[in-house]
Amino acid sequence: MANYQDKNWQDSMRIKLDYNNMMSFITGEEHGLNKEQVEAMADQIKTAHKQVFEKTGKGNDFLGFLDLPEREKAEVERIKEVAKKLSDSTDRFISLGIGGSYLGVKALFDALKSPYHNELSREKRDNKPKVYFEGNNLDSDSMNHLFDLLPSSPSDKIEDKFSVVVISKSGGTVETALSFRLFQEKAKEFYGEDHNQYIVAITDESKGKLKAIADIEKYQSFVIPDDVGGRYSVLTPVGLLPAAIMGIDIDQLLAGAAYMKTICESEDWQNNPASMYALLQYLSYKQGRNLSAMAAWSKGMESLGFWYDQLCAESLGKDGQGRVPFTIVNNRDLHSRGQELQDGERNTVVTNLFIEKPNRDITFQKNQEDLDALNYLEGKTVKSMQVGALEGTNYAYAKDKRPTMNILFPELNEFTLGQFFYMLEVATVMEGYLNNINPLDQPGVEAYKKFMFANLGREDMILKFF
Incomplete structure (x- = not known):
């Protein structure tokens, strides 16, 4: 039996949504979400969940991905x-x-x-x-x-x-x-x-x-x-x-998606990561946070952010509304975007993508000359340093009352990626339903195509638009 078919191994590979730093007990009443706000949305999030899994919401003929x-x-x-x-x-x-x-x-x-x-x-x-x-x-x-x-x-x-x-x-x-x-x-x-x-x-x-x-x-x-x-x-x-x-x-990729499907089908919305991610992003958007940064704490995860940029923007950016997603890589972009996120407008929610156990780590060794004054890092692993960077960054944001979430990957493999794709696809549709839009069409994309075709000389489009 392959490891991804073993229930104990599957549970050990479950990705987790940590949203403590979204809440007012960390980020304060003015900038955080309080328990009462979240619980007041119970009926709406239950309805959105039902619309997804009973396939009764807008655009339901495109819910085959479920x-x-x-x-x-x-x-x-x-x-x-x-x-x-x-x-x-x-x-x-x-x-x-x-x-x-x-x-x-x-x-x-x-x-x-x-x-x-x-x-x-x-x-x-x-x-x-x-x-x-x-x-x-x-x-x-x-x-x-x-x-x-x-x-x-x-x-x-x-x-x-x-x-x-x-x-x-x-x-x-x-x-x-x-x-x-x-x-x-x-x-x-x-x-x-x-x-x-x-x-x-x-x-x-x-x-x-x-x-x-x-x-x-x-x-x-x-x-x-x-x-x-x-x-x-x-x-x-x-x-x-x-x-x-x-x-x-x-096979492992689909097994991970199937595992997350079971979790997302649960009506226990407070323990359903897709429901909670949709709800927290929706409430934050309604409070004026119209930008969402996906911070990949691994170079290899940057394209996961780009994948989500399309999923979010094309699903939710319509009818004059929708938050604007963008992707950064940390630690790299702490030296650029980090300034804006720490000290700029209070209009952004950061979602960290973090791998808890790397496939291969590096242990820092002592150097006799210590010309770079780095011997204090002796015995530490690069991953432990990255954990310190993540915790320090989240603390700095929280201290200044700036909300963040973490999506934690026990490891980066096909099983955890299958979960990630499925969870965010469900969450995106649910968020669309909370906003009372159709998250499964893309009229704006179709508009650019038509005008581009006309501009390039396609006769049927020229006649239609010029």
Whole structure:
């Protein structure tokens, strides 16, 4: 039995929400939330919870993400089979996508793989390919730099071979579609008639431009479910196939999400981390804190913050309301954003993402000369220093009556990440329902696309908007 299937191990890996520093007994009555305020919201948070899990709230036809931990199990074996074929036969993997078709995958890669993954030998990469992300911008310099890494002529060497996964529900998103056409041409030049063995499409089940291309070219394809929006799709093939190609354990990822699903389904709202996170952010927003910083206390977690930026902004930023999320990395940004958060306007809630046990630690050793005067740190680990930094930062904020929360990861692994994704997806929808908005559409994003298409000369849009 794998460790992630053991209940005791699962419980030891449960992520925790610590919100003491949001409360008035720490941050004072003027700036903190008191017990009475929170308890007065009991009926509203219970209603929001019911709207989510009974699928009766606004946008409920896009609540399919709730069932993904169990539903995607049927597809996992095919995903792993295709992933193995690509990772065994190619040494460069290119993931094309934007928004939800990119950010979740990038978050998984950055959190679970070495930051120097592409510089390692294939053996030290566990025989997995180097990983590249494109199709998320209109940036010719970036694409050309990646083209420079691809072979200029056919070769049988594995180090020259590359694979492409293109992710787009419609196939009409210009950033991804344009990139795909260019990388598809590169694949055809290199592989010839066999190029379809090295390209996989993740798209709609039956319609759209990418689906049509996949059918014509006979690409392997996987389905983005109709009832799952892009920013909620990390636990569909959108996230699972690229993750499996990278060597990430997708069974454990789904197991973590399933574990958190059970916790989030609980009607005991005060012990439900999704309910409490939604409620505390909602109440803080109503008190004028319209900015929310996600502070990643690990470089590898920065992309988790970027993933949440999209989830929060695209779900809650509408109808003239919504808090503005942004991501920082500490200790790095204590030397920049830290000044603003400590001494600027009182308009921000900080959520710390903190790993309690690193995969590898470093113990500081004594140096005979001690020219840098650091021998007082002898015997301390880098992690213990980071704990001191977190505690010191939270204390400084609390002393000045500035609210913070901690999301604590016992370790950073697939199981804890599965929990994190699921918890914040549920919390975001609940917060939207507390604000009486539809957290599952994105009219503002659609507006920019239409005007951009018109500006680029697409005739149907020119006629409509000019």
